[in-house]
Amino acid sequence: MTHKTSSLISDESKADIDRWLQKYPADKKQSAVMAALRIVQDQNGGWLTPALIEAVAAYLDMEPIAVYEVASFYSMYEHKPVGKHHIKVCTNISCLLRGSDAVMAHLEKQLGIKKGQVTEDGLFSIKEVECLGACVNAPMMQIGRDYHEDLSPEKIDEILARLK
Amino acid sequence: MARIEIDGKTYEVEAGKTLIEITDAHGIEIPRFCYHKKLSVAASCRMCLVDVANAPKPLPACATPVWDGMKIQTRSPRAINAQKAVMEFLLINHPLDCPICDQGGECELQDVAVAYGKDRTRFIEEKRIVIDKNIGALISTAFTRCIHCTRCVRFGEEIAGVKELGATQRGDHMRIDTYMTDTVNSELSGNVIDLCPVGALTAKPSRFAARPWELHTAHGIAPHDAFGSHLEFHIRRNQVMRVVPRENVALNEVWLSDRDRFSYQGLYAQDRLTAPMIKKDGQWQTVDWESALLFAAEGLKKIPAKQLGGLASATATVEELYLLQKLLRGLGSNNIDHRLQQVDFSEKTTKAPFLNQRPADLAQADVVLLVCANLRKQQPLLNHRLRQAVLHNHAEVIRINVYDYPQNFPVSHNLTVAPHQLVATLAGIAKALDEAQPAFKNIEISEQQRAIAACLQKNNKKIKVLLGEAADNLPQLASIRTLTALIAKLTFATFSETGRYANSAGAILAGALPQQTLAGQAISGETGLNAQQMLSQSLQAYVLLGFEPELDSIMGATALQTLQNAPFVVAINGFCTEAMQGYANVLLPMALFAETSGTYVNNSGDWQRFTAAVAPVGSARPAWKILRVLANLLDVHDFAYTASDEILNEVKMLCETSAQTVEDSTWVLSAPQALCYLTEPAIYAGDALVRRATALQATADAQACHGAHVNQRTADKLRLSAGQQVKLSQNGGSAILPLVIDAALADDCVLVYTGLAESAGLAHDVGTIDLTAA
Numbered sequence: 001m002t003h004k005t006s007s008l009i010s011d012e013s014k015a016d017i018d019r020w021l022q023k024y025p026a027d028k029k030q031s032a033v034m035a036a037l038r039i040v041q042d043q044n045g046g047w048l049t050p051a052l053i054e055a056v057a058a059y060l061d062m063e064p065i066a067v068y069e070v071a072s073f074y075s076m077y078e079h080k081p082v083g084k085h086h087i088k089v090c091t092n093i094s095c096l097l098r099g100s101d102a103v104m105a106h107l108e109k110q111l112g113i114k115k116g117q118v119t120e121d122g123l124f125s126i127k128e129v130e131c132l133g134a135c136v137n138a139p140m141m142q143i144g145r146d147y148h149e150d151l152s153p154e155k156i157d158e159i160l161a162r163l164k
Numbered sequence: 165m166a167r168i169e170i171d172g173k174t175y176e177v178e179a180g181k182t183l184i185e186i187t188d189a190h191g192i193e194i195p196r197f198c199y200h201k202k203l204s205v206a207a208s209c210r211m212c213l214v215d216v217a218n219a220p221k222p223l224p225a226c227a228t229p230v231w232d233g234m235k236i237q238t239r240s241p242r243a244i245n246a247q248k249a250v251m252e253f254l255l256i257n258h259p260l261d262c263p264i265c266d267q268g269g270e271c272e273l274q275d276v277a278v279a280y281g282k283d284r285t286r287f288i289e290e291k292r293i294v295i296d297k298n299i300g301a302l303i304s305t306a307f308t309r310c311i312h313c314t315r316c317v318r319f320g321e322e323i324a325g326v327k328e329l330g331a332t333q334r335g336d337h338m339r340i341d342t343y344m345t346d347t348v349n350s351e352l353s354g355n356v357i358d359l360c361p362v363g364a365l366t367a368k369p370s371r372f373a374a375r376p377w378e379l380h381t382a383h384g385i386a387p388h389d390a391f392g393s394h395l396e397f398h399i400r401r402n403q404v405m406r407v408v409p410r411e412n413v414a415l416n417e418v419w420l421s422d423r424d425r426f427s428y429q430g431l432y433a434q435d436r437l438t439a440p441m442i443k444k445d446g447q448w449q450t451v452d453w454e455s456a457l458l459f460a461a462e463g464l465k466k467i468p469a470k471q472l473g474g475l476a477s478a479t480a481t482v483e484e485l486y487l488l489q490k491l492l493r494g495l496g497s498n499n500i501d502h503r504l505q506q507v508d509f510s511e512k513t514t515k516a517p518f519l520n521q522r523p524a525d526l527a528q529a530d531v532v533l534l535v536c537a538n539l540r541k542q543q544p545l546l547n548h549r550l551r552q553a554v555l556h557n558h559a560e561v562i563r564i565n566v567y568d569y570p571q572n573f574p575v576s577h578n579l580t581v582a583p584h585q586l587v588a589t590l591a592g593i594a595k596a597l598d599e600a601q602p603a604f605k606n607i608e609i610s611e612q613q614r615a616i617a618a619c620l621q622k623n624n625k626k627i628k629v630l631l632g633e634a635a636d637n638l639p640q641l642a643s644i645r646t647l648t649a650l651i652a653k654l655t656f657a658t659f660s661e662t663g664r665y666a667n668s669a670g671a672i673l674a675g676a677l678p679q680q681t682l683a684g685q686a687i688s689g690e691t692g693l694n695a696q697q698m699l700s701q702s703l704q705a706y707v708l709l710g711f712e713p714e715l716d717s718i719m720g721a722t723a724l725q726t727l728q729n730a731p732f733v734v735a736i737n738g739f740c741t742e743a744m745q746g747y748a749n750v751l752l753p754m755a756l757f758a759e760t761s762g763t764y765v766n767n768s769g770d771w772q773r774f775t776a777a778v779a780p781v782g783s784a785r786p787a788w789k790i791l792r793v794l795a796n797l798l799d800v801h802d803f804a805y806t807a808s809d810e811i812l813n814e815v816k817m818l819c820e821t822s823a824q825t826v827e828d829s830t831w832v833l834s835a836p837q838a839l840c841y842l843t844e845p846a847i848y849a850g851d852a853l854v855r856r857a858t859a860l861q862a863t864a865d866a867q868a869c870h871g872a873h874v875n876q877r878t879a880d881k882l883r884l885s886a887g888q889q890v891k892l893s894q895n896g897g898s899a900i901l902p903l904v905i906d907a908a909l910a911d912d913c914v915l916v917y918t919g920l921a922e923s924a925g926l927a928h929d930v931g932t933i934d935l936t937a938a
């Protein structure tokens with residue numbers, strides 16, 4: 001194994017991971033792997049690189065493949081660059097019935113990209129996701145940590161304008 | 165105890181066991197994929213579902229503990245329905261192309277599908293496809309066939325001790341994968357081939373070479389490390405097509421190391437010697453056996469006994485080694501040795517290296533001191549037992565060595581020191597255990613040595629002290645052995661020695677030594693010359709058994725030069741190299757591993773007999789027969805053997821009736837050296853057979869053995885940098901090698917492996933070494 005350094009993780013991120021490590025027994029460092037991946041993903045502008053996955057592995061005394069298993073299992077870990085504002089559009093059943101197709105089409109038209117792509121200025125990216133648990137106000141999308149519900153083309157334009 | 169009923173029959177069973185353990189023990193068939201008796205329970209494949217009375221749903225037999233009064237039906241309509249349904253799910257994505265799959269005919273999925281599946285498919289959609297990946301030289305992949313049982317993943321975590329395979333992605337995209345472009349490098353990696361219930365992981369060296377129904381099997385004993393794993397040859401038309409483990413609870417369980425699994429490739433190397441050859445007037449000619457043996461006997465007859473030497477590899481069998489020494493001693497020479505890797509011959513008596521315990525006892529240890537042992541790479545399955553002790557018994561392991569070999573378990577004290585410091589370190593620990601001994605007057609005890617001593621001094625704990633194979637290569641061998649044995653004595657520990665080769669112990673018992681004969685009995689009369697003496701000054705004649713001087717001997721180029729200067733050399737060998745044609749006068753082709761009958765004595769003390777599985781290549785013959793005829797031609801008495809069993813009986817009888825007296829040895833502190841030269845056989849180059857196993861040479865472990873290794877500080881001191889060509893020179897030898905920075909070395913040490921062509925030019929003189937930019 002050649003991957004052995006955690007130097008890519010910033011001191012701030014390390015302090016953050018250490019806080020999570022305190023919640024678990026000292027010989028069960030791998031328990032903090034999900035938190036650690038989220039922290040380094042945030043540090044890196046929303047996506048994970050192989051080098052970062054190896055850094056987490058080194059920091060938590062894990063094999064890189066074990067970290068990669070987790071990182072590839074959960075869809076909220078990104079493995080390709082994302083926009084500053086990563087737009088996650090729910091297309092699951094409730095949103096679908098309430099017009100998520102139109103939401104997606106409108107977003108793609110307004111931003112000039114397809115789902116899975118990033119705008120040229122790096123500001124926006126679109127991702128299709130499964131149910132985010134806001135069916136009561138479908139259709140919905142998530143940008144950053146915020147939910148935007150009861151979407152209409154006008155409301156989407158308004159949100160995008162605010163973020164530009 | 166619990167009383168349970170399976171398919172209408174009542175069984176008294178141990179409560180708490182899982183149902184599948186009970187049914188397996190009683191021969192009741194339950195299909196399974198993810199369950200394996202040596203791995204943790206995943207219960208993910210659902211193939212072992214059975215019908216349990218009062219349970220709302222069928223339960224997985226692998227994850228259901230038995231309880232008193234439990235009623236199980238394995239073939240009720242509900243059980244059959246569940247089995248059929250699971251089988252249908254498993255076959256949804258599994259390609260139905262068994263005719264082009266290497267596993268076809270020995271596939272668990274195929275067998276279970278026939279026995280438990282439906283006879284037609286309802287699935288008409290497209291099947292998933294998984295892109296293949298090169299995961300190394302030993303394992304071939306066809307991931308589309310994978311049914312996600314995760315046995316290979318659990319094997320890595322639980323047995324190999326290094327997680328190299330994982331299950332990445334999820335749902336329909338889940339696949340078995342290594343990290344990015346990594347390969348699988350474990351020394352036990354080949355076992356995943358046996359574990360894989362489908363054709364997703366198959367053996368690369370034997371891929372598409374034979375169909376299982378064309379093969380027949382024969383039993384054998386592993387020919388490399390001293391652990392002595394049991395194995396099975398799969399043979400087609402008198403050719404070993406592959407090697408797999410044979411279950412042996414006391415030794416290798418169900419596992420086999422990669423070295424023992426893939427070394428059979430060497431049997432069919434390009435340079436196999438297939439017919440006897442003699443050198444007449446400087447020309448090599450192929451002759452019949454009679455002429456060759458007569459030529460050899462004529463040549464040997466002319467030599468005065470004292471000028472005759474015999475050297476053998478410790479991979480030879482007890483019978484072969486016994487006959488070789490009997491032949492030489494019959495001719496009046498005690499010049500016989502098999503200790504080709506040894507430098508220090510100061511001990512008067514040589515004891516066979518034994519563990520003095522069963523491998524299973526090591527798994528029960530509480531504290532283990534490892535001295536000069538690289539168990540993980542050299543005796544992988546003994547290391548597995550030690551790892552079990554650490555994992556399940558929380559054993560504390562203390563490791564003292566000249567090289568920091570990577571371990572696959574945590575070590576509580578880890579010391580890497582230069583060889584000359586090793587004696588002082590051991591003496592310090594021994595002094596901390598018994599300060600009163602006058603011999604330790606001038607020894608200082610460091611804090612760490614005191615801590616190690618404290619660790620070893622525990623009441624009511626199982627303490628084991630183990631001296632490994634790497635000590636053989638050090639000039640301080642006698643001192644290291646004396647002190648290690650002393651530490652064991654002072655801590656009331658079991659003292660073990662691992663030995664290096666398949667027959668390290670057998671060679672000593674058989675008497676292939678200059679100062680002692682069969683069963684360790686001291687010889688009467690003058691002691692013969694040891695390997696070092698025989699290989700530094702030319703004698704007039706040598707008989708060599710399975711020995712390649714430039715690669716097998718720690719004296720490398722010096723050994724080769726000495727033999728080249730010898731007037732008459734009889735080489736009994738399985739191979740024919742250019743070097744051999746240079747120094748030998750007669751080449752007698754011998755049958756190798758799998759082709760000969762014989763006995764190995766492993767480090768557990770088992771005399772393991774084996775028979776020939778295939779006929780020898782060409783006109784090669786078992787070495788015991790060659791030696792017998794040679795002895796007859798030389799008029800040596802008592803050589804009328806008709807079977808190898810007769811030889812074994814003769815050896816065993818004497819070994820069982822006589823006890824060896826061992827003389828006490830002493831220890832001395834050694835002087836420091838400016839640059840200390842270290843050497844040991846490379847993992848896949850330790851003997852003639854494995855050196856020729858091409859797949860093993862392509863592994864990461866083999867690749868890591870190339871070059872001249874120093875740590876960063878030493879490189880800086882010598883003003884050398886990684887990758888640079890450096891010249892190593894010693895009296896009588898030199899080599900130009902790339903420099904490898906290796907953090908596992910102590911300061912001021914340089915490590916070069918033997919057994920490789922690149923380092924054969926070195927004399928491997930442990931005394932001096934000069935390292936400069938080339």
